Amino acid sequence: MSSILITGGAGFIGSHLAEQLVKAGHNVVVMDNLFLGTEDNLKAIRESIVFYKHGYEDKAFLLGIVKKHRIEYIYHLAGYSSAPMFDGKEAHGMMMNVVGFIGLLDVCRDMNVKRLMYASSSSIYGDAKFQVEDAKVKPPNFYALSKYAMEHAARLYFDLYKVQSIGYRFFSVYGRNEVHKKQFANLISQFLWAIEAGKDVVIYGDGTQSRDFIYVLDLCNALILGMKAGECYARAGVYNVGTSETFNLNDMIDVLEEMTGKKALRKYVANPIKNYVTVTKADTAKAKRDLGFVPQFSLKQGISHLVSARKIIHS
Ligand SMILES: NC(=O)c1ccc[n+]([C@@H]2O[C@H](COP(=O)([O-])OP(=O)(O)OC[C@H]3O[C@@H](n4cnc5c(N)ncnc54)[C@H](O)[C@@H]3O)[C@@H](O)[C@H]2O)c1
Numbered sequence: 001m002s003s004i005l006i007t008g009g010a011g012f013i014g015s016h017l018a019e020q021l022v023k024a025g026h027n028v029v030v031m032d033n034l035f036l037g038t039e040d041n042l043k044a045i046r047e048s049i050v051f052y053k054h055g056y057e058d059k060a061f062l063l064g065i066v067k068k069h070r071i072e073y074i075y076h077l078a079g080y081s082s083a084p085m086f087d088g089k090e091a092h093g094m095m096m097n098v099v100g101f102i103g104l105l106d107v108c109r110d111m112n113v114k115r116l117m118y119a120s121s122s123s124i125y126g127d128a129k130f131q132v133e134d135a136k137v138k139p140p141n142f143y144a145l146s147k148y149a150m151e152h153a154a155r156l157y158f159d160l161y162k163v164q165s166i167g168y169r170f171f172s173v174y175g176r177n178e179v180h181k182k183q184f185a186n187l188i189s190q191f192l193w194a195i196e197a198g199k200d201v202v203i204y205g206d207g208t209q210s211r212d213f214i215y216v217l218d219l220c221n222a223l224i225l226g227m228k229a230g231e232c233y234a235r236a237g238v239y240n241v242g243t244s245e246t247f248n249l250n251d252m253i254d255v256l257e258e259m260t261g262k263k264a265l266r267k268y269v270a271n272p273i274k275n276y277v278t279v280t281k282a283d284t285a286k287a288k289r290d291l292g293f294v295p296q297f298s299l300k301q302g303i304s305h306l307v308s309a310r311k312i313i314h315s
Contacts, residue, residue, distance in 0.1 A: 002227070003027045005071045007056040007104070008078030009049075010037035012178045012185075013119070013170075013216060017075060020220045022048045029069050031056055032078065036184075041177045057100030059107060066111045073227050076104060076118035082184045083123060083143035090142045097146035098153065105157040108165075115234050116165040117226045118154065120147040122212070122242065122280050124169060132283035133169070133238050140275040151238055158236035166226040166234050171242030171282050174302065175216030176309045187249065188213060188303065191264065192256055192310070201264045204271035207250040212242035212280045215302030218295040225291040233290045242282025243295045255300055259307045 004021055008014045009030030021028050022045045033055040054061055056078045079097040080086060086093040108116050124147050125131045126140035139145040157163040174188040194201045222241045253264050287293040
């Protein structure tokens, strides 16, 4: 049993991870300023965790928490979690994601935290043809740039101070507990909500753009494997976390229709987004080789799981 801190633990991915870690018997501390997430996401485990409503960028506070709870591992999921959040707030977004992260790395070093696992993003790749970890990348927006800078800060902290870390380039993650993200939620969730409500499913362009969708429980498994991996895999390396399969939006909507038994009202509109990515597809060989990560949920299985979970919540 370990003592684990999750920053951003009231968010979509963080709340799932907290559930999985509690289930595995760990002591879990969650720190989230509720900028976007909600304590409701932690309802099922609220009695089993310690929760702090606080910004992770407050280094003195963070240090106090790590000391008080003798934190051994940190999962860092807090921050601006998607590209549009940076619109008009580029400098603040970089402060939150990058400067805050450097403070967190300081705390890991000063408190001898065993290992840090943190969220990077596949958005770093932009429209790169080969989405493999050692590809030369050109981050297409400030969100991606913040993740790229985080990866390099982690590398420096390993090189200079031997702070162990693993960065994860999450691909398109979907699952329950995404309602708080509203327009920033994964397209699977947004389209599912529209289908359930009988509203238009708005698709940019012709719907042939494709994404590597990964179910949130698979992602949590990849994160947990990172904590257990040998030291040689925690030297500030980065790992793709996807399925290595890609589905276009039209096919994804077909699966939603099949799993809900409802027809989607598809509405195709001109794409208003600059630097829009047309294909994401993870090369997952490195995560498989080093972490032993193999996703278990196909798109159909993941969506079916999500649809059932929502039925239970609403019944
Ligand atoms: N969901 C995806 O598909 C996806 C893909 C790639 C990367 N990521 C990354 O994964 C991480 C988690 O994403 P998510 O989808 O769960 O998003 P989310 O917005 O639901 O979770 C982020 C959480 O961090 C909290 N937060 C924000 N700023 C904070 C701060 N300064 N201090 C403490 N808490 C703060 C928010 O309140 C929220 O609960 C993010 O770093 C995101 O960039 C997500």
